[in-house]
Amino acid sequence: MKVLVPVKRVVDYNVKIRVKSDQTGVDLANVKMSMNPFDEIAIEEAVRLKEAGKATEVVAVSIGVAQSTETIRTALAMGADRGILVKSDETVEPLNVAKILKGIVEAEKPDLVILGKQAIDDDSNQTGQMLAALLGWAQGTFASKIEFDGDKILLTREIDGGLQTLKLNMPTIVTADLRLNEPRYASLPNIMKAKKKPIDEKTPADYGVDVKARLEVLKVTEPPQRQAGIKVESVEQLVSKLKEAGVIG
Amino acid sequence: MDFAMTDEQRLIIEQVRRFVREEVAPLEDKLDPDESRLGPDDYARLVSKVKDMGLHGLGVPPEYGGPDIDTVTMTLIAIEISQHRAGLYSPCYGSFGGAGLAHLYEASEDLKKRYLYPTLNGEKHGFFGLTEPSGGSDPARAIQTRAVKDGDDWVINGAKIFISGADKAEYGIVFARTDVGKGRNGITCFIVDTDTPGFHVRRVVHTLRSAYYATELQFENMRVPSANVLGEVNKGFAIANDRLSRQRIPYAASCIGIAIKAQEMCIEYAKLRETFGAPLATRQAVQWMVVDNEIDIRTARWATLDAACKADRGEPFRTEAAMAKLLSTEGASRVVDRAIQIHGGYGVTKDLPLERWYREMRIRRIGEGPSEVQRLVMARNLFGASL
Ligand SMILES: Cc1cc2nc3c(=O)[nH]c(=O)nc-3n(C[C@H](O)[C@H](O)[C@H](O)COP(=O)(O)OP(=O)(O)OC[C@H]3O[C@@H](n4cnc5c(N)ncnc54)[C@H](O)[C@@H]3O)c2cc1C
Secondary structure (H helix, E strand, O other): OEEEEEOOEEEOOOOOOOEOOOOOOEOOOOOOEEEOHHHHHHHHHHHHHHHOOOOOEEEEEEEEOOOHHHHHHHHHHHOOOEEEEEEOOOOOOHHHHHHHHHHHHHHHOOOEEEEEOOOOOOOOOOHHHHHHHHHOOEEEEEEEEEEEEOOEEEEEEEEOOEEEEEEEEOOEEEEEOHHHOOOOOOOHHHHHHHOOOOEEEEOHHHHOOOOOOOOOOOOOOOOOOOOOOOOOOOHHHHHHHHHHOOOOO | OOOOOOHHHHHHHHHHHHHHHHHHHHHHHOOOOOOOOOOHHHHHHHHHHHHHHOOOOOOOOHHHOOOOOOHHHHHHHHHHHOOOOOOOOOHHHHOOOOOOOHHHHHOOHHHHHHHHHHHHOOOOOEEEEOOEOOEOOOHHHHOOOEEEEEOOEEEEEEEEEEEEOHHHOOEEEEEEEOOOOOHHHHEEEEEEEOOOOOEEEEEEEOOOOOOOOEEEEEEEEEEEEHHHEEOOOOEOOOOOHHHHHHHHHHHHHHHHHHHHHHHHHHHHHHHHOEEOOEEHHHOHHHHHHHHHHHHHHHHHHHHHHHHHHHHHHOOOOHHHHHHHHHHHHHHHHHHHHHHHHHHHHHHHOOOOOHHHHHHHHHHHOOOOOOHHHHHHHHHHHHHOOOO
């Protein structure tokens, strides 16, 4: 079984982001970038499948600027076998990402694609679902557990009020949720080995995709400043303050 | 000339940074602000993660089981693992393992078996006993502890002061005079078991550092077998010179780590805290403090990485290591001091790590050779051996 895992280069989750003064987007100059945390979970799951003898090859794909190679190297250091960089200096919107991935799936013929459920920069939560639709494959989103039942996948997902288990036919699209696993620390020997693993370079045009944006960003602004709180002396005061604020009737 | 990290270094640093952020720092919310040890369960968990990363035994040469990395990479790691409250004297609470005393690597195989390997396994701990009440900057002249040959033993009498961790150690390295009147060519290095009759820890010397205590030692007719002489008789002083210079590099790096963390806190707090109707960050007086922090941090970092680079290339690096030690300890002291100023009253509370770093950084300008001695090392190199 071959597993394909798309990985996105995003602003590190620990960075406090700053909106550009012209309100066109987020300032990325000199900002630490990392692999999208949900994609780390996806890679971890794929590598575990390989270690369990279920997967034979794990391929990591990143679509974006040249520095996305760093994100692929991280995936390789975690245990992926090889990488594909689809280079684009333009912002690639979810639908175009899904179209490029469709092209890669057709070329690579994986049995399973594991994606992060969403990227922490634009929080779109669309790519996995769109890819499943474009391919006409089964999809299991927000996975918190993946098991195998013969040639089918038993996938547990967290839904409101409980857990839902889906039985999916292969090939299939899975998107990873936070509790699927805890990604490992890449080890020094694996980091050294990653250096020798191949990364293919492609462009969106290789897959016949035009990445021109369909969406127009009008304005990006900081969330409103939180007002400072106050300390109350008694329950009575608390109730009256909440009433004042219109929180309770 | 290239100051960029390699892909591998970047990946290693990312792992280590995540480890400090996710595994080490959160534990400190529940620990005493002066703690330097973890409970056995937390410690074991951290060690096993560091082993999985392949980084256990940081600073141990690869032929002794340490990770196969160069000095530059080790320095980059050392800058990361100090970035938490206990980071200066107990980076990651020791979960990266200890390299043991530099001198032990120069010992005979018999001594290595008895002391080095058990130290690398964490079974034994050693102290380093050089400084005496008569002075630490110029030990070649100051050492008065005497060792006299008697049959197959040496009988040692004298005292040591400021010896870190001797109260908890199983053994230590003791420098003693074996030939009076020969200066640095009359000093011998001994390995001494702390249960030897005549070995006394006289007292704990309380200092600004509240953990891993300094001690005062006294030796009364302490008999040490000849087999425990490290290196040659009367040549104890030159042993491990190279390794000792090398040690100044991670010593410098851990100070830089603290400074980086303090600077992060400064920037965050200055943007948040408002006085006279505007955030501190908008005041030039505060901006300049932060800029001066950055200058101190970057200067120290470049100097330290330069020393590491030269060490890796096999070039002489004594001057560079001395400069790195000096710039990092003095620079990071200033950074922590400014950080306290920016944080106002909160800066000196035990709610924040700054006051601990402030106390411990003050020691760093004295320990491992004070600033003046580092300048002396550099002066000797600049003026030549004649001085
Ligand atoms: C917390 C702590 C832990 C320590 N741990 C250990 C340990 O484990 N093992 C160990 O052996 N030692 C240890 N030391 C001792 C430390 O290495 C010495 O304190 C240091 O070497 C300085 O020696 P001294 O205190 O005797 O000062 P002195 O040598 O008396 O010097 C006093 C001052 O004069 C300056 N000075 C010296 N010579 C000159 C000169 N030529 N020109 C200008 N200025 C000069 C010095 O820099 C210093 O500022 C520790 C010290 C402390 C505080």
